[in-house]
Amino acid sequence: MAASRRRPAWAAAHGWRHALDRLSRGWERTAIYIPVLLMGLLALGTYWLVRNTPGSLPSEGQKVISSEPDYYMRKFGIKTFDDAGQLKSDVAGTEVRHYPDTDTLEIDKALIRSYSIEGRLTTSTGDRALTNGDGSEVQLTGNARVVREASVGPDGREVARLEFRGEFLHVFVNDERVKSHLPVVIKRGADEFEGDTFAYDNLDRVADLKGRVKGVLVPRKAIGRVP
Incomplete structure (x- = not known):
């Protein structure tokens, strides 16, 4: 009885060939969809990268400039020199802050010394x-x-000391001009003037005072006069 249940060798071989044929046909049918599957996986991978990759840095032209100070110094002093090595300016203060969006410096308790070409x-x-x-x-x-x-001065004459005082002064260093929209006191030597607004041009030696203007002129002593 045991011998009758044993499959012949040719039947076993035929069964293996049939299984291989089915596997081959299944592989062929599956192979048709492999490119589609690969493209789908590639699309999913690209989508994942886009969602999880940090945004690229902006280009130089698109760089966002902050309105907050990008650096500061405390109890500082800065000296600048011209091409000939002569001292041009000396700036000091308790603290200075640089604002990159406007490229300006804000100085607390500022002390600024500047020298003209003539050394004034x-x-x-x-x-x-x-x-x-x-x-x-x-x-x-x-x-x-x-x-x-x-x-x-260049002509050998003495140029009197000049002083401006107020709550606001706008100084144009290169043009040697000073102006203000607020009241200002001007002292030239012993003389004193006041005005609600003013503008001064050192090159033309002209002061333009407006509003409630008043002044005090001190007489000059006559040369050679015995007191």
């Missing part, structure tokens, strides 16, 4: 100063004061 010293002070990137403009706020020391 001008000193600017204020509770706060705001300067542009190249230092050609300075806005002084709170106890603002600009003093140009006495000097000798």
Whole structure:
């Protein structure tokens, strides 16, 4: 009975061939869809990368510039020199902050000394100063004061000491101009003037005072007069 249940060798071989044929036909049918499956997997992978990859850095032209200070210094002092090595300016203060969006410097308790080509010293002070990137403009706020020391002009004549005081002064360094929309006191030597607004041009030696203007002129002593 056991021998009758044993499958002949040719039947076993035929069964293996049939199984292989079915596997081959199944593989062929599956192979048709492999490119589609691969494309689907590629699309899913691309979508995942897009969702999980951080945004690319903006280009130089698209860079977002912050309005917050990007650096500051405390109890600082900065000196600048011209091409000939002569001292051009000396800036100091309790703290300075740089704002990259406007390229300006904000200085607390500012002390600014600047020297003209002829060597004339001008000193600017204020509770706060705001300067542009190249230092050609300075806005002084709170106890603002600009003093140009006495000097000798190209013609050999003495140039009197000149002082401006107020709560706000806008100084144009290269053009040697000062202006303000607030009341200002001007002292030239012993003379003193006041005005609600003013503009001064040192190159033309003209001061334009407006509003309630008043002044005090001190007579000059006559040369050779015996008191």
